[in-house]
Amino acid sequence: MNVQLQSPIAAIDAMEILDSRGVPTIKARVVLQSGASGAAAVPSGASTGSEEAVELRDGDPHRYFGKGVRKVVAHVQGEIAKGLVGRNALDQQAIDARLIELDGTPNKARLGANALLAVSMATARAAAVERDLPLYRSLGVGKADLLPMPMFNVLNGGLHAPSSSMDFQEFMLVPLGAPGFTEAVRYAAETFDALRKLLQSMGHSTSVGDEGGFAPRLGNGNAAACELIVRAIERAGYRPGIDLAIALDPAATSFYQEGEYRLTRSGHQRYSSEQMIDLYADWLSAYPIVSIEDGMAEDDWSGFAQMTRRLGERIQIVGDDNFVTNVRFIQRGIDEGTANASLIKLNQIGTVSETVEAVQLCQRAGWRTVISHRSGETEDPFIADFAVAVDAGQMKSGSLSRSERLAKYNRLLEIDAELGERARFVNPYR
Ligand SMILES: C=C(OP(=O)(O)O)C(=O)O
Numbered sequence: 567m568n569v570q571l572q573s574p575i576a577a578i579d580a581m582e583i584l585d586s587r588g589v590p591t592i593k594a595r596v597v598l599q600s601g602a603s604g605a606a607a608v609p610s611g612a613s614t615g616s617e618e619a620v621e622l623r624d625g626d627p628h629r630y631f632g633k634g635v636r637k638v639v640a641h642v643q644g645e646i647a648k649g650l651v652g653r654n655a656l657d658q659q660a661i662d663a664r665l666i667e668l669d670g671t672p673n674k675a676r677l678g679a680n681a682l683l684a685v686s687m688a689t690a691r692a693a694a695v696e697r698d699l700p701l702y703r704s705l706g707v708g709k710a711d712l713l714p715m716p717m718f719n720v721l722n723g724g725l726h727a728p729s730s731s732m733d734f735q736e737f738m739l740v741p742l743g744a745p746g747f748t749e750a751v752r753y754a755a756e757t758f759d760a761l762r763k764l765l766q767s768m769g770h771s772t773s774v775g776d777e778g779g780f781a782p783r784l785g786n787g788n789a790a791a792c793e794l795i796v797r798a799i800e801r802a803g804y805r806p807g808i809d810l811a812i813a814l815d816p817a818a819t820s821f822y823q824e825g826e827y828r829l830t831r832s833g834h835q836r837y838s839s840e841q842m843i844d845l846y847a848d849w850l851s852a853y854p855i856v857s858i859e860d861g862m863a864e865d866d867w868s869g870f871a872q873m874t875r876r877l878g879e880r881i882q883i884v885g886d887d888n889f890v891t892n893v894r895f896i897q898r899g900i901d902e903g904t905a906n907a908s909l910i911k912l913n914q915i916g917t918v919s920e921t922v923e924a925v926q927l928c929q930r931a932g933w934r935t936v937i938s939h940r941s942g943e944t945e946d947p948f949i950a951d952f953a954v955a956v957d958a959g960q961m962k963s964g965s966l967s968r969s970e971r972l973a974k975y976n977r978l979l980e981i982d983a984e985l986g987e988r989a990r991f992v993n994p995y996r
């Protein structure tokens with residue numbers, strides 16, 4: 567990471583704002599003695615891994631259904647500000663180490679991972695302003711010229727769309743044949759439009775789920791969703807599997823009960839790990855799928871290992887709930903061969919530096935990384951800059967509706983334009 571000179575922090579403030587579900591979250595601002603400043607807001611998940619760093623909430627049932635973050639704001643304004651004022655904002659690792667030290671718990675439960683991350687991200691932004699560099703270059707981690715392959719979540723199910731007919735949480739479009747990021751967005755937007763028209767022509771709802779994908783009630787839920795996406799790709803004039811492919815996030819933890827996978831919305835089937843993998847294998851033959859995230863539940867490490875052995879040569883196997891952006895779990899995954907890629911979410915671990923470490927561990931092991939939004943988002947496009955900064959190679963930020971999702975893609979369009987000829991865009995599945 568870039569470490570230069572000294573630029574001491576002068577003040578830190580925070581406030582309660584709302585995320586895309588209308589639930590409180592925290593936004594922090596860090597002001598440097600030079601006058602430079604940066605602000606950042608923290609997102610929130612719904613299908614969370616049990617080992618994620620702790621998102622602290624007030625628990626006062628009379629305010630925001632118990633989900634207020636006034637205590638978290640107070641932690642930033644009090645203890646955290648006191649502990650960080652005067653420290654060098656240009657040394658992100660030292661700032662993050664200090665945040666971890668101030669909290670003093672292994673899972674950031676005392677001050678709250680949301681408090682720590684808001685300040686960590688706002689410091690990175692203030693440092694970028696101080697250096698007069700865009701955030702993706704200021705972080706100083708990678709070459710910062712690789713635009714991520716985007717994954718657009720166009721059909722929402724699972725916990726993100728309780729009234730849809732899909733048990734699987736995310737059906738994503740991957741414009742892997744596009745020549746550059748800007749064209750990739752166009753391929754996906756045109757296909758999303760075709761999907762809308764298809765749904766309308768079939769008399770289905772085009773209301774959207776938490777991540778902006780459509781959330782219809784289709785006959786045979788999960789398989790029908792894949793079929794519909796293939797039709798939408800064709801209707802938009804593209805070639806399935808060549809121009810655009812499919813990525814899935816079943817988020818299998820959310821339908822894993824008593825040691826079996828229960829697909830209650832699509833026919834009440836019950837599957838063992840092995841049968842789930844059989845199902846995925848069948849789907850690989852039927853649909854142009856290039857990536858499956860959380861195909862197994864977070865505790866089903868042996869299922870993940872089996873899935874990676876059977877399908878890992880053909881597709882990307884991504885861990886999310888099981889790795890929670892934590893080097894401890896990712897290292898176990900590398901040792902046990904339970905995936906070949908990791909999802910990366912800043913708020914699962916709680917500081918920018920630890921997130922960078924998680925990415926770098928994956929990269930050293932030859933694993934791919936997918937930088938991810940959360941289902942409860944804000945308009946903050948931090949992850950777009952972050953994905954470019956660390957040469958992540960892939961990013962998912964929901965669909966092509968809802969501005970909190972588009973803020974990230976739009977920021978990448980800006981970065982792509984800014985980098986011009988220098989911008990690289992690589993199909994990670996080749
Ligand atoms: C983005 C996701 O959802 P959430 O933020 O609800 O964990 C995910 O599971 O990948």
Ligand SMILES: [Mg+2]
Pocket residue numbers: 815817859860886887909
């Ligand atoms: Mg996931």
